[in-house]
Amino acid sequence: MLRPDLFLRLYAARCLLVLCAVGSAGLAAAQQPAERGVTEWLMRMHEAARLRSYVGTFVVSSSGGAMSSARIWHIGDAVQQVERVEVLTGAPRSTFRRNDEVTTFLPEHRVVRTERRESLGLFPGLLKSPDSSIQEFYSARRVGVDRVAGFDADIVQLAPRDGLRFGYRLWSEKRSGLVIKMQTLDGEGNVLEQAAFSELQLDTPLRADKLAQMMQPPQGWRVERADAVKTDAAAEGWALRSAVAGFKPMSCYKRPAGPPGAIHWVFSDGLASVSLFVEPYDRQRHAQEGLFASGATQTLARRLEDWWLTVVGEVPPQTLKSFAQSLERRR
Numbered sequence: 268m269l270r271p272d273l274f275l276r277l278y279a280a281r282c283l284l285v286l287c288a289v290g291s292a293g294l295a296a297a298q299q300p301a302e303r304g305v306t307e308w309l310m311r312m313h314e315a316a317r318l319r320s321y322v323g324t325f326v327v328s329s330s331g332g333a334m335s336s337a338r339i340w341h342i343g344d345a346v347q348q349v350e351r352v353e354v355l356t357g358a359p360r361s362t363f364r365r366n367d368e369v370t371t372f373l374p375e376h377r378v379v380r381t382e383r384r385e386s387l388g389l390f391p392g393l394l395k396s397p398d399s400s401i402q403e404f405y406s407a408r409r410v411g412v413d414r415v416a417g418f419d420a421d422i423v424q425l426a427p428r429d430g431l432r433f434g435y436r437l438w439s440e441k442r443s444g445l446v447i448k449m450q451t452l453d454g455e456g457n458v459l460e461q462a463a464f465s466e467l468q469l470d471t472p473l474r475a476d477k478l479a480q481m482m483q484p485p486q487g488w489r490v491e492r493a494d495a496v497k498t499d500a501a502a503e504g505w506a507l508r509s510a511v512a513g514f515k516p517m518s519c520y521k522r523p524a525g526p527p528g529a530i531h532w533v534f535s536d537g538l539a540s541v542s543l544f545v546e547p548y549d550r551q552r553h554a555q556e557g558l559f560a561s562g563a564t565q566t567l568a569r570r571l572e573d574w575w576l577t578v579v580g581e582v583p584p585q586t587l588k589s590f591a592q593s594l595e596r597r598r
Contacts, residue, residue, distance in 0.1 A: 311439070335354070336356050352364075363482040381494075401537035416466055434452040504597050515535060517535050520533075526547050565582060567587040
């Protein structure tokens, strides 16, 4: 079974990028047959996610047969985004998000974890940046139409231009652009992972204040804060000897409660992301080096002298190896 955190990361990182009510100009554009470029498709999909209210059941499945599902409530406006995700498989878990504030409830342990995830808004900003190079690494074309969860959708193929990233097939709801189904494809076009709404209600009368009230910890539950502290990889003594084509450093964090010197360094090409976790080597905990796969998620673990590196991303294995080989200690 897919871990709930992988499911939530897939939903938040990719579907928030490619899932707000579009204005009348956007709806008019949706009715035109003109072909859009990759940036236009992605921005339309992203805009469809932020301000649109919806409730639905979201299912993620991998090529290995693993499956996870969740119930999602989302409401947003120009000021705030409020969301509730109730995991329906595995251990009970509810996650609430209000802008960058995230609260996770773990009923089995009567624990509430709170943190800020600034990276949730990372991808659209990269797409809008003047130096966005996403068109250099992906192409987009409309390849057909289909119905998903009762909604008509355009099928959009995002094809990588090199071997450092996966391809995607997206089902974009015709009227709004909302992504209602998504497949991650390997270099041969095989489906590594699929995420889709099995049931969806658009423009539901949700109230942001009601969802936000549910973020309050129940009496008697333990509250754990997991806020990360912003830092700079160079200041922590780390650098890449050479950049990995298309991937730009987006953020770097360390956790006050974590091992001394441990960092989480995030890169993105505007669609895919790669995380580098570096921490002091511990012989008892860090026993197995190697490359591991779970659906589209690839993980590489390696010892670097006195440090342990874990590279994670929805990218081909060679991309993780490029990051691992380029990372070096500067002090």
